[in-house]
Amino acid sequence: MKSELYVEFSGKQIDTKSLLETAKEIWKNDGNKVKDLQSVELYCKPEEGKCYYVFNGEGSSDSYFGI
Numbered sequence: 001m002k003s004e005l006y007v008e009f010s011g012k013q014i015d016t017k018s019l020l021e022t023a024k025e026i027w028k029n030d031g032n033k034v035k036d037l038q039s040v041e042l043y044c045k046p047e048e049g050k051c052y053y054v055f056n057g058e059g060s061s062d063s064y065f066g067i
Contacts (some may be wrong), residue, residue, distance in 0.1 A: 009046035023053045
């Protein structure tokens with residue numbers, strides 16, 4: 001089964017797959033190995049233009065990227 005999820009808000013459309021790929025790139029760019037990434041939680045806040053991420057149960061208020 002193929003599935004896709006899009007978030008639409010205020011005239012913008014966000015592809016959730018691209019949000020996950022961006023988060024994974026952040027993990028790798030921080031010097032981590034992909035095999036060490038056990039879980040990713042994303043909290044998309046379109047009204048702020050931000051996507052917050054939690055890697056392996058750890059995150060902070062400055063763990064986000066722009067959408």
